[in-house]
Amino acid sequence: MLTLYVHIPFCKARCSYCDFYLVTQKEHISAFFRALSTETAARSAELQGQRISAIHFGGGTPSFVPVHFLSEWLEEVAAHCTFTSDIEIALEANPEDLSAETMDELCAAGITRISLGVQSFIAEKLKILGRKHTATESQQVTAGALKRFGSVSLDLICGVPGEDLAMWDADLQAALSLRPRHLSLYMLSVEPKTMLHRKITKGMLTVPDDAVQAACYEEALRKMACHGYSHYEVSNFCLPGHHSRYNLASWMREPYLGFGPSAHSFLVTEEREIRTANVSSLTRYIAVPEDAVVFREELSAEERFTEKVFLSLRINIGLDVEFLRKENKLGDLVLKSIDQFTERGWILQHAGLIYLTDKGFLFADFIAEALIFG
Numbered sequence: 091m092l093t094l095y096v097h098i099p100f101c102k103a104r105c106s107y108c109d110f111y112l113v114t115q116k117e118h119i120s121a122f123f124r125a126l127s128t129e130t131a132a133r134s135a136e137l138q139g140q141r142i143s144a145i146h147f148g149g150g151t152p153s154f155v156p157v158h159f160l161s162e163w164l165e166e167v168a169a170h171c172t173f174t175s176d177i178e179i180a181l182e183a184n185p186e187d188l189s190a191e192t193m194d195e196l197c198a199a200g201i202t203r204i205s206l207g208v209q210s211f212i213a214e215k216l217k218i219l220g221r222k223h224t225a226t227e228s229q230q231v232t233a234g235a236l237k238r239f240g241s242v243s244l245d246l247i248c249g250v251p252g253e254d255l256a257m258w259d260a261d262l263q264a265a266l267s268l269r270p271r272h273l274s275l276y277m278l279s280v281e282p283k284t285m286l287h288r289k290i291t292k293g294m295l296t297v298p299d300d301a302v303q304a305a306c307y308e309e310a311l312r313k314m315a316c317h318g319y320s321h322y323e324v325s326n327f328c329l330p331g332h333h334s335r336y337n338l339a340s341w342m343r344e345p346y347l348g349f350g351p352s353a354h355s356f357l358v359t360e361e362r363e364i365r366t367a368n369v370s371s372l373t374r375y376i377a378v379p380e381d382a383v384v385f386r387e388e389l390s391a392e393e394r395f396t397e398k399v400f401l402s403l404r405i406n407i408g409l410d411v412e413f414l415r416k417e418n419k420l421g422d423l424v425l426k427s428i429d430q431f432t433e434r435g436w437i438l439q440h441a442g443l444i445y446l447t448d449k450g451f452l453f454a455d456f457i458a459e460a461l462i463f464g
């Protein structure tokens with residue numbers, strides 16, 4: 091079984107906090123899809139004989155491109171492999187792109203899941219983030235999407251300059267009142283070279299301190315649990331059966347193929363695990379799409395171990411203490427760390443497995459590092 095990712099690198103405009111690879115020139119869309127088609131044909135051997143359980147259109151803003159391009163590519167890829175009968179085909183979308191007509195077209199194209207970049211229902215926050223939609227648009231589009239698609243996910247951002255617990259609480263309430271099937275709650279990460287970073291560096295804006303951010307995260311965990319959402323990854327919550335199939339598969343280190351500029355792939359055989367990356371330039375991608383893969387690396391045993399520890403803790407599937415001790419030569423140190431974290435209430439142990447507690451999720455990366463490096 092395999093999942094596919096497609097990177098659609100177009101956005102209407104760059105949001106103030108975003109450092110993703112993307113372009114804002116609409117005139118390159120046709121050339122991009124011609125290149126995507128060429129790349130897919132050139133890599134058809136990787137698809138042959140495979141069963142595909144999920145396809146994820148990410149970006150950028152996949153909802154920004156005309157729907158017929160997506161359906162044509164889906165038909166092309168289906169010619170090389172088999173889609174499972176319950177395949178999840180997910181599309182990341184911005185509220186301002188989704189008219190009722192466009193949502194109908196997306197349904198007809200086979201899209202089963204919409205991931206909406208709502209980010210906030212508060213005008214002030216949306217302005218600081220440089221988003222182009224309003225809270226009302228988000229509410230109307232979410233309601234329309236819930237009627238049409240099997241799964242609807244909303245993204246919210248916390249920790250925006252000027253934000254406090256009351257604002258975050260209002261955002262959570264607004265999102266929960268719509269009853270989406272899935273919520274992704276991200277802490278704002280201020281990336282270098284973004285407009286937001288420049289404003290913060292100049293002292294024009296200030297991000298909330300760690301204590302406020304921690305209180306917001308804890309409040310989110312409490313509210314999600316009260317409303318029946320399961321916490322299946324550091325930032326992701328869902329109603330039963332509505333996890334993101336592509337994301338979960340990649341976090342569980344299952345193989346996937348990525349298409350489009352800057353997309354990554356993870357190839358797994360019995361003995362080898364290989365990560366590859368496509369070129370991060372639309373111009374170069376369009377020029378030689380059949381040679382899109384520019385980076386290829388086989389993971390060493392150490393890298394496989396590190397990834398397993400980091401990812402198992404983030405999705406909280408339980409990390410085998412015995413595995414840790416066996417694979418990590420610093421077995422005693424690992425055991426000591428586990429005991430210390432248990433005493434602090436950051437991890438709990440059950441049936442030979444360790445899990446992060448709600449508090450532990452706040453320090454997931456720190457805990458993983460301590461377990462690996464002692």
Ligand code: SF4
Nearest residue numbers: 101104105108149150
């Ligand atoms: S819509 Fe998403 S990908 Fe596009 S600029 Fe904004 S944050 Fe970045």
